[in-house]
Amino acid sequence: MVTTSPADAFAATRAATPLVHCITNYVAMNVAANTLLAAGASPAMLHAAEEAGEFAAMADALTINIGTLSPSWVEGMVAAIDGAQRAGRPWVLDPVALQASAYRRDAAMRLMDLSPTILRGNASEILAVAGDSGAGRGADTTDSVAAAESGARRLAVERHCVVAVTGAVDFVTDGSRAVRITGGSTLMPRVTALGCALSCLVGAFAAAVPDPFDATVGALASFATAGEIAAEKAEGPGSFGWRFLDALAALDAAAFHGRTRVTPA
Ligand SMILES: Nc1ncnc2c1ncn2[C@@H]1O[C@H](COP(=O)(O)OP(=O)(O)O)[C@@H](O)[C@H]1O
Numbered sequence: 001m002v003t004t005s006p007a008d009a010f011a012a013t014r015a016a017t018p019l020v021h022c023i024t025n026y027v028a029m030n031v032a033a034n035t036l037l038a039a040g041a042s043p044a045m046l047h048a049a050e051e052a053g054e055f056a057a058m059a060d061a062l063t064i065n066i067g068t069l070s071p072s073w074v075e076g077m078v079a080a081i082d083g084a085q086r087a088g089r090p091w092v093l094d095p096v097a098l099q100a101s102a103y104r105r106d107a108a109m110r111l112m113d114l115s116p117t118i119l120r121g122n123a124s125e126i127l128a129v130a131g132d133s134g135a136g137r138g139a140d141t142t143d144s145v146a147a148a149e150s151g152a153r154r155l156a157v158e159r160h161c162v163v164a165v166t167g168a169v170d171f172v173t174d175g176s177r178a179v180r181i182t183g184g185s186t187l188m189p190r191v192t193a194l195g196c197a198l199s200c201l202v203g204a205f206a207a208a209v210p211d212p213f214d215a216t217v218g219a220l221a222s223f224a225t226a227g228e229i230a231a232e233k234a235e236g237p238g239s240f241g242w243r244f245l246d247a248l249a250a251l252d253a254a255a256f257h258g259r260t261r262v263t264p265a
Pocket residue numbers: 121122123139140141165166167168169170183184185186187188189193194195196198220223224
């Protein structure tokens with residue numbers, strides 16, 4: 001189980017105001033930046049290879065997302081990872097839709113070989129990284145989190161990283177510890193790029209919470225809690241989107257009580 005509770009991890013992240021370097025996709029940039037701001041972090045979205053390494057070394061964490069990939073972006077990603085690793089910073093990989101094309105899969109596996117601190121994806125994506133047969137439909141999952149759990153455990157051991165599989169019930173493991181996180185809302189997958197925004201938030205937590213497992217669980221539990229609060233009054237995906245940002249910005253220790261549950265897996 002976790003040694004830092006999600007409420008404490010959230011408070012630590014807000015207090016640390018981490019600068020998070022995000023190389024994310026065109027769809028996600030705005031919602032991910034707003035998500036980080038709502039949690040008290042500072043987002044920076046930049047991907048040019050000419051500056052990415054220098055910037056990543058200065059930031060508190062790096063997040064990499066392959067959602068709208070092209071060769072020049074991959075160069076920027078590799079430069080940023082090098083900068084982050086030289087500076088001893090954690091980095092998060094979100095392998096969006098890697099199963100959709102050979103180009104995307106090769107890029108994702110090349111990035112996996114650079115040893116992410118944390119891997120976060122939906123079930124179809126984690127199955128594909130693990131080499132199991134996951135389907136997926138573009139950026140959306142067609143597999144259950146349960147189907148990806150054993151692959152996630154294997155990946156965590158082989159790659160020495162924390163693996164988070166998200167969905168109706170999230171699963172997080174570092175190979176020896178594993179938990180499930182309930183909560184959130186069925187409206188979350190109906191708002192684009194919330195998963196991408198979550199990966200950026202995981203980076204913020206990893207900057208502030210020393211244990212990457214606790215950081216990942218804290219970020220996912222905070223997301224689930226804010227999602228649950230937002231859904232209470234949301235009339236659909238549109239109002240859920242802004243209510244979710246407001247709920248994240250207003251999150252405090254009391255909000256965690258009785259809502260999201262983290263259980264051993
Ligand atoms: N059916 C659901 N019920 C509750 N929360 C969900 C559901 N599906 C996804 N989520 C939440 O939405 C967020 C994004 O996860 P997910 O949709 O799996 O990622 P992605 O957008 O990368 O496919 C996570 O916080 C996850 O827990």
